[in-house]
Amino acid sequence: MSGKEIRRSMPLFPIGTVMQLTELTARQIRYYEEHQLISPARTEGNRRLFSLNDIDRLLEIKDLIDQGINMAGIKQLFLVKEQQSNMMEQQTEKAKPDLTNEQLRKLLRNELMHSGRLNRSSLRQGDISRFFH
Amino acid sequence: MSGKEIRRSMPLFPIGTVMQLTELTARQIRYYEEHQLISPARTEGNRRLFSLNDIDRLLEIKDLIDQGINMAGIKQLFLVKEQQSNMMEQQTEKAKPDLTNEQLRKLLRNELMHSGRLNRSSLRQGDISRFFH
DNA sequence: AATCTTATGTTAGATTTTCTAACATGGTTT
DNA sequence: AAACCATGTTAGAAAATCTAACATAAGATT
Secondary structure (H helix, E strand, C coil): CCHHHHHHCCCCECHHHHHHHHCCCHHHHHHHHHCCCCCCEECCCCCEEECHHHHHHHHHHHHHHHCCCCHHHHHHHHHHHHHHHHHHHHHHHCCCCCCCHHHHHHHHHHHHHCCCCHHHHHHCCCCHHHHCC | CCHHHHHHCCCCECHHHHHHHHCCCHHHHHHHHHCCCCCCEECCCCCEEECHHHHHHHHHHHHHHHCCCCHHHHHHHHHHHHHHHHHHHHHHHCCCCCCCHHHHHHHHHHHHHCCCCHHHHHHCCCCHHHHCC
16 A cells, blocks of 8 residues: 555654654754755745654664764665665566565565665664554 | 553644644634643643644544534533543453453444444544554 | 864854734624 | 624744854864
């Protein structure tokens, strides 16, 4: 279902809330945007509005920075991750129909998670969504 | 589990976001607060911060107003609802242990939903949480 | 060692958002 | 008609956020 994706990308949170949720400073958050690690939406009046996805991403960024990775590295990681998730989509589409999409997705995700440390953190998604029902 | 309740009562949203999500005006939202139908949290600087529960409640209020019920009526409904949910708790606690809490809760909820129209809307919760994962 | 780079802090001034309080108004109820 | 209810509108103040600029500590590069 893609309604989930829509909900998760809905711009809801002002920077103040995001600061508390992520324990990042406004400066840090804006800096990461400047380096195109996130692209929060804007209100009519130009104030940033963040989605759940944005917040997940910020928590990921925090992790990666703790691991000593710099902006360029993180950007690259996100690119690779996106490619992979596209690959997964393709694989899933032409999959044998005796496995449900759900099952297949799990298999592929699992595979990726256990192949090379690059993906560990980038696929460990859903940090913030734990806050929600 | 009560972690869910905590998450759902976490103050996250400024009034602007709530206006969009509920299609209520700021005036309406403040008016409902004035009549103690909601009690959003406040920032240090006195700006309102709403939780998912608050938003659910606002949507409920909207429904009830559409049904022609006034402030006093809605307030009363919420009181009754809360009493009932307390009663449910008690019932659930001392329940025969050959039914899981989950099952019992469903039973009771179902019972309430089908007894008197008062409860229909007040137990039809989770409107806004559909937005979240 | 001196310099450059990176990630972040800090400050200033402008703009947007939200606040309360007051008054206005069209439907209802009395 | 008078009063009440739910909401609109307005004004002025305060808070939150914005961009841009300068500051700086720790690492990397020369």
